[in-house]
Amino acid sequence: MSFDRLIGKIIETQNPTVVGLDPKLEYVPEYIKEKCFAKHGNNFKGAAAALYKFNKGIIDQICDIVPAIKPQSAYYEMYGYHGVKCLYKTIRYAQEKGMFVMVDGKRNDIGATMEAYSAAYLGTTDVAGEQLEAFGADALTVNGYLGTDGIRPITDICKARDKGIFVLVKTSNPSSGELQDKLIGEDSVYSVMGGMCEQWGSDNIGKYGYSAVGAVVGATYPEQLAEMREKLPHTFFLVPGYGAQGGGAEGVAKAFDKNGLGAIVNSSRAVMLAYKKMEGYTEKDYAKAARAEVIRMKEDITAHIPEIKG
Amino acid sequence: MSFDRLIGKIIETQNPTVVGLDPKLEYVPEYIKEKCFAKHGNNFKGAAAALYKFNKGIIDQICDIVPAIKPQSAYYEMYGYHGVKCLYKTIRYAQEKGMFVMVDGKRNDIGATMEAYSAAYLGTTDVAGEQLEAFGADALTVNGYLGTDGIRPITDICKARDKGIFVLVKTSNPSSGELQDKLIGEDSVYSVMGGMCEQWGSDNIGKYGYSAVGAVVGATYPEQLAEMREKLPHTFFLVPGYGAQGGGAEGVAKAFDKNGLGAIVNSSRAVMLAYKKMEGYTEKDYAKAARAEVIRMKEDITAHIPEIKG
Structure with missing residues (x-):
């Protein structure tokens, strides 16, 4: 139920971070590309x-600590259906290695079509009586503009099916405020959306106090992170924008509870x-470098938040 | 530039309708499924x-009149990467038959990732120096929550590349008003979003007076359709919700200009x-029945709007 499975893994690894595989x-080292293009051609x-x-x-190098x-x-769809097949295989491989997989698709549609997206990413599809998983992820990001x-x-x-979603509330990009910060009465649009998340998840709260309906709240807006953490006590946050986009560990810390x-x-x-970017690595060591960065990030963030307790 | 290509086809066919292939x-006749499952198995x-x-x-039967x-x-993603390959092939086939293809994906993300979606659906992707089209559609629906x-x-x-987008403004579903109808000052959220569409398209207006940034406005809300048509003179509308969802031709007519x-x-x-649903057709005639419904719909709608003039 809820995000208990994910939170369990966070407690186990003592690591509240997720690696975005985009x-x-x-980004791919030349020696890998050369081999693959030689085998399949310069194509998708x-x-x-x-x-x-x-x-x-990367998964092999991080699965025990993330x-x-x-x-x-x-980033998969831009390589056509071959890219989408790679997304499917990546999901499966990470799950085999024990990882929780959240597909960042920001899907949204009216009810009947949202059923199709649900089947695609978190559920099953009926094919001639067989119930088949199309992508079989553990969570999906969604956009709540349709209500x-x-x-x-x-x-x-x-x-x-013991899965979860993350609804866009306050996104990390520079112009997120154009709509999201506008005031509806005394409340911002992002806060109204956050309130809906709290409502949507209210009948499915797990043992750590969080529901299956999470929220995306960007690291680049620490004040709003703090505000949302206080207003949405049962909503688990996915926080993008740390690092490359400019969000620091001190700001990010505001997303966490006691x-x-x-x-x-x-x-x-x-x-x-x-x-x-890190010294002492060649492209052959890309996965080891990824592991080193993951450890650095974990230490940076956990130094700023309370001890992770189940 | 703009939606001129689409509007040109509408004038040519004297038909302002689009067939949603979902x-x-x-929905697929048994005789087709039997053949395909026998050949490939009960799988995706x-x-x-x-x-x-x-x-x-269906495309063969409607391409000369729609x-x-x-x-x-x-509806393709729910069948996994095989389904996504079918989406690609469907886009290509319809284009070969001279049709304009708008992918309804309601994609949205921050800038860097939106570049990837743009490449995927309307642009090209660089693969070892080759510029390849992943899906190569003519237009894409998007969600503007991120600004x-x-x-x-x-x-x-x-x-x-002479393509277009449709931004969700006022969607056709029953709960669309939960966020979209809320007031920001004296303006609704959907109207603020509509204003952004007008702004985003302002530097790319074609010979019929419409930009490349369209808006999705549901047939199920005729008053809002009329309001948006008046407020957004350069924004071309994609109107879902006619028929099965309850929108009628009289309401839909409010989306059109003089x-x-x-x-x-x-x-x-x-x-x-x-x-x-129509009398006199068996499942073998599904495509002919689709053509008959398309003609009925065209006549229903064109009876309620001014003569289509270029």
């Missing part, structure tokens, strides 16, 4: 093979490109 | 083959399932 081809199949090899290397990965669907009937189908699946729980902080580029 | 397996590959055959049949199709990505920097990357692609332009009305289920 593998643009330009070759690209997808390179991305998968890159992802596997609770989760967050593949961002756009309750665009969310209810996926919370039903979350309840039935038990060191309540949030998971994402880092993508800094981990994937650690081999280019 | 092919759930249960078999399902995707059936969906593609179904789509092709300007566009709108495949909804959720300008989540939209600008895709309007740049629209300009460079030249019978300014909007395109979508119908999905009523077309795909026409063979089950």
Whole structure:
């Protein structure tokens, strides 16, 4: 129920961070690309093979110390259906290695279509009587602009299958305030959306006090993080924007509760490109460099939050 | 530039409607499914083959009288990467038949990731120096909750490659008002979003007076349609919710300007399932029934709007 599975892994690893696997081809070391293009050609199949090899290397190096990965669907879809197949294989591989997988797809639609997205990412699809998992992730990011009937189908699946969602509340990008900070009466749009998350999750709260309906709140807006943490006591936060986008550990700390729980902080580029930025690594060591960056990030964040307690 | 290509096709066919190809397996006639499952097995590959055959049949029957199709990505993603390959093939096939293809994906993200979605659906992806189209659609629906920097990357692609987007403004579902109808000062959230569409498109207005940044405004809210048509003179509307969701032709008419332009009305289920609902058709005639429903819909809508003039 709820985000208990994810929180359990966070407690186990004592690490409230998630690695965003958003593998643009330009991030992938040359030796991997050369091999894959030689085998499959300079095409999407070759690209997808390179991305998968890159992802596997990182997952192998981090699966014992990081609770989760967050593949961002756009970076797979840009390589066509071969890229989407790579997304599927990445999800499966990380789960085999014991990781919790949240697909960052920010999906949204009216009820009937949201059922299809729910089936696609967290549920099953009926094919001639067989119930098959299309992607079989553990959680999905969604956009709540359409209101309750665009969310209810996926919370039903979350309840039935022990999965979770993260709804966009206050995003990490510079212009997020254009709509999200506007005031509806005395409340901001992001706060109204946050209130809906609290409501949507209210019938499915787990043993750590958090529901299956989380919220995306950006590390780049620490004040809003603090405000939301206080106003949304049962809503677990996915916090993007740490590192490359400018969010620091002190700000990020505001997303956590007194038990060191309540949030998971994402880092993508800094981990994937650690081999280019940290000293002493060549591209052959990209996965080891990723592990080193993950450890650095974990230490940076846990130094700023209360001890993580179950 | 802008939506001129689409509007040109609407004038040519004298038909301001688009067929939503959201092919759930249960909509596909048994004889198609039997053949595909026998060949590929009761799996996603078999399902995707059936969906593609179904789509092709409909496209063949409507391509001379309908300007566009709108495949909804959720209904392909629920069949895994095989389903996504079927989406790609459907886009290509419809374009070969001269149709304008708008992918209904309601994508949204921060700037860097929106670049990836833009490349995926409307642009090209660099693979070892080759510029390849991942999906190569003509337009994409997007969600503007993240503000300008989540939209600008895709309007740049629209300009460079003569494509368009439709931003969710007022959606057709029952609970769309929960956020969208809330007042920001004296303006509703949907109206603020509509104003942003007008702004985002302002530097790219075509010969019919419409930009490349359209808006999704539901047929189920005729008053809001009329309000938006008046407030957003350069924003072309994609109008879902006609038919199965309850929107009628009189309401839909409010989306159009005095030249019978300014909007395109979508119908999905009523077309795909026409063979089950119209008299005199068996499942073997599903595509002919779809054509008959398309003609009925065109006549219903054009009877309520001014003559379509270029």
